[in-house]
Structure formats: structure tokens, C-alpha cells
Amino acid sequence: MAGERIGLFGGTFDPVHFGHLRLAEEAREAAALSRVIFIPAARSPFKSHRLLTDAHHRYQMLLLATAPNPAFTPSDIEIQRGGISYTIDTVRQLAAQMPHAQLFLIMGLDSLAEFPQWRKPLQIIQHCRLLVGIRPGYAPEPILAMLPEAIRNAVHLVPSVPLDISASQLRAFVREGRSLRYLTPDNVIEYIRNHQLYLEGEAPAEPKPLEGEAPAEPKSQEA
Ligand code: ATP
Numbered sequence: 362m363a364g365e366r367i368g369l370f371g372g373t374f375d376p377v378h379f380g381h382l383r384l385a386e387e388a389r390e391a392a393a394l395s396r397v398i399f400i401p402a403a404r405s406p407f408k409s410h411r412l413l414t415d416a417h418h419r420y421q422m423l424l425l426a427t428a429p430n431p432a433f434t435p436s437d438i439e440i441q442r443g444g445i446s447y448t449i450d451t452v453r454q455l456a457a458q459m460p461h462a463q464l465f466l467i468m469g470l471d472s473l474a475e476f477p478q479w480r481k482p483l484q485i486i487q488h489c490r491l492l493v494g495i496r497p498g499y500a501p502e503p504i505l506a507m508l509p510e511a512i513r514n515a516v517h518l519v520p521s522v523p524l525d526i527s528a529s530q531l532r533a534f535v536r537e538g539r540s541l542r543y544l545t546p547d548n549v550i551e552y553i554r555n556h557q558l559y560l561e562g563e564a565p566a567e568p569k570p571l572e573g574e575a576p577a578e579p580k581s582q583e584a
Pocket of ligand 1: 371372380381497528530
């Protein structure tokens, strides 16, 4: 559709939770988006310290969580592309597919703090404005102050209800046998239970370096 305003929301979504869903809804409302596309990363450059849950499961949980909202859809574009998922590649691909759409990138403040380290951030903001939701534990002012001006000018802070929920916390709750109710939709909880996800301790993504070997360089970019 010509001129359609579309939000792109990347992440690992391991698993999706109400912090993600609420941010997407607030961004949709604030920027009058007609759609929000949730894009699970195949592999995230910023989360190389642990093995992500199989992309198929993360995508299925997004399907369940977004089903009740007609404006929300997941996309498997990064899963299909495979390898490390760089946002610039996704944004370029989607901009080429939807040349008339106005694209917005949705993220939390913790991701904005890392945004200058992403691959080609200045090219990303040529394609989309950044819709940034507050996240408990992250103050907007110091993060905005340390951004290069071009990036800061692309940011629109989304007034949002702070929800102190993270996927790591949900994974830890499952391991501890604690309830996930009211942290993520019931159908996601059921999926986690049926597929016995998150019961094991977290596995490192890469083998530990042998003694005397230098540890792997931390990678930049994310989602
Ligand atoms: P993990 O705990 O595994 O690091 P996460 O909960 O941070 O995961 P991601 O999939 O890494 O979830 O996040 C995707 C995007 O959603 C990021 O831009 C992140 O800032 C944002 N986000 C995640 N949780 C929240 C939240 N509770 N409030 C606002 N933004 C959030």
C-alpha cells in the first residue's frame, strides 16, 4: 500500500513477552503505524555468549503471541537469510520490497545505547526513523547525549509504560520451576511447556577457548 507506515521490530524473542508486545503497541499508536512486523534474528551479533533457542520455536511463539492483534505479524526474513542477522540487510531487503512504505525501527533504550555499534547505523537511519521505548534501568538522557547527532535526530522516544520484564528472566523462571503467568501470553506459556523449552541451563554459543588461547572478540551489531 502506498505510503503505509510500518514498524520493524527486531530481537531474539527468546521468548517473546509482554514487554515486547506492549512496546510494539505503544509504538504503533505513537507513530500511527498500520503494521508492526516482528523479526526474530537467526543469530544475534550481541548475544553470541549463549546458544539461542531454535529459530523455529521463537518464530512459532511470536505467531501465537501476535495472533490476536491484526496489526502485528512475525516475519521469518532473518531466519530464511540465516547466519548473523544484521538489521541493515533486513531494512534494505524490506525497503526494496515495499518502496512506498515509510519504515520505522522499534527498539528499547538498551538497544539504542548499542545502536552506534551496529553495522552501518547511518545507513539504517536513511531508511527508517527509530521508535524507542523506555526500559527500566536505562535513563534516556545519558543515552541520547552519547549518540552521534545524526542518530539522535532520528530518534523518537515513545512514551511507554515501563515494564521490567526480560526474556532472560522468563528463562530463569522456567529453570526454577516458577510461573510465567502475566509475563507473556498464556498460549506462549503453553508452547514453552509443551516443547519443554528453557529447562536446561544456558549453553554457550561458541566453545570455550582452550587454555592460553585468546577469547573471541565481542561482536558488534545486533538483531
Ligand atoms: P534477553 O533478556 O534475552 O536479553 P530481551 O527481553 O531484552 O532478551 P530481546 O528479544 O533481546 O528481548 O529484545 C528485543 C527488543 O525489545 C530490544 O530492542 C529490547 O530493547 C526491547 N525490549 C525487550 N524487553 C523490553 C521491555 N521490557 N521494555 C521495553 N523494551 C524491551
